[in-house]
Amino acid sequence: MQQNNGLDKNQLINFAVLTLVLFGALFYFQNRQAENYKNQQKTEQKTDAKTVQDNTLQNNVPAVPEGEIQTVSLKNKDLTLAINGLGGQLSSVMMNNYKAYNSKTDKDDQPLYLMNDKSSSYGFRFKEKNGKVIDTRNLLFTPQVNGNTVTMTASVDGATIQYVYTIMDDYRVDFKVRTNGLAAISDGSDADFVWNYDVLAAEKGRRQEQNHSEFVYAFDNYGNTDYDSRGEMEEDKVTLNWLAVKQQFFTSIIESKTGFTHSTGKQDLVETGKEIKKFSYGGRVKISGDEFNQDFTWYFMPLNIDLLKSYDKEFDKILPLGWSIIGWVNRIFFINMYNLLSSWGIAAGWVIFLMTIVVKIILSPIMYKQHKLSAMMKVIRPEIEEVNEKYKDADAMKRQQETMAVYRKAGVNQLAGCLPGLIQIPIFYALFRFFPNMLDLRGKSFWFANDLTAYDDVIKFPYSIPILGDHLSIFALACTAVMLIYTVMTAGNMQQPTQQGMPNMKPLMYIFPITFLFFLNSEASGLSWYYFVSNTINIIIILVIKNWILDEKKIHAQIQANKTKPKKEGKFQKRMREMMEKAQEQQRLQEQQRKNRK
Structure with a gap:
């Protein structure tokens, strides 16, 4: 052989x-x-x-000198707003209780703006009967302040347009649009709403923040939500109830009481500078009764799942916790477990440590079965090699049938080894969603990491290395090391190729942890810390199972006892055997036909 x-x-x-x-x-x-x-x-x-x-x-609007543009402010405990007279727009939105990342100090110590310095521009376009277009972004508005309400008023071609902003006692800004005299000049078509938004960097790790910035929107009367994170958005057939531009931990939302129709959107990455991504959106809003009297609400919020749920508008779907079972694992299991453990006053890093232990305890019965199967495979390996040697000159189908017969007689179910992997897949992907999006972890330090939602970069390079970047994460490096140790310990249980010409996959198993380093190096350090603890526990479990729980002699005796017992063939095994027998019969007939032709 x-x-x-x-x-x-x-x-x-x-x-x-x-x-x-x-x-x-x-x-x-x-x-x-x-x-x-x-x-x-x-x-x-x-x-x-x-x-x-x-x-x-x-619009017959002359260029306005900067000195004539008035700016007014509104403030509550959560938000500080600035409203600019040019376009009557929100020109600045600052989160009072959060800070943005400062690369010079490697801390979150800068004011956190969702809008600032012309990063956002929005307004409405109205078509006149004479073919001209009124774009409110170019109009000069005059402000009037009354408590927590600001009324912005502009005049154009005999019509008056008012924006009324009222800051609520939370993260909401009520936004009403009122017109007077528009009916005399409008052609009666719906208004166009336009929003150009350059998302400002607020987090450490530009690429990760870009990946988590996207459009999210609700439609069907808040019954459905969707998102677009890469290309162009086009929703001609549905009415959007609200549109959100989501960042990694914060979001800006505009809600229309009547909805947006004929929605289109586009987004582009920004490689350098204070902006990380450019968004543009266009939609239509109905004009009723010849005048444009519509109500909107702006929301500027942190992505806290309890806060998002409190508005009862499906805002919690903005938080990208994953679809289907992956999202369920995060919402029901990981978030609640994190909140429970962190309520004990434990540091965030040790909360992750305890979370890892809890997960391992839950999965321990499955891991035991997996390692027991590996031990059984190791015990019967000489018999498998004997079958391969005996049928080395036979066709592959026959050799595979005899191999399966050895497994069946020994009571070894190869498919059982797939179960642990299948169960852990949702957990694996759920964690990739959990750590970079968990607001409570933002800014929490632990050992080498100043922020568990970003990478640690204690080891910095004077230049950028392809794929790796300009730093080396210690947590990612430690995680890779224990993954290699775990691979070395488990590779010995991997069965060698049973057919001639098949490559040995063992060397490829060692490549995976190394390539994983390049991925984890720029991901959340909390994720690397979790997998470091997880793989360390795996190593300990293997040593305990191998030295104190599983006895190869007893396993060998159990296999010999299994061989003497009558075997009940399962449905799947029966189907596989019948398929192989059918394929073998077809192969025999083809060979017979070839001989007859000769």
């Missing part, structure tokens, strides 16, 4: 070449994307400048 002890030279060369090609393609397209983006930005800036100029001329 030909034995394959590893990847041969050609396979290693092919794997290395393929890896280089993939990395090369990745860098090439990243550079092309950055170059295309810069060119696109230049084009858009020229186009936007021309559009503003054209709209200003259309």
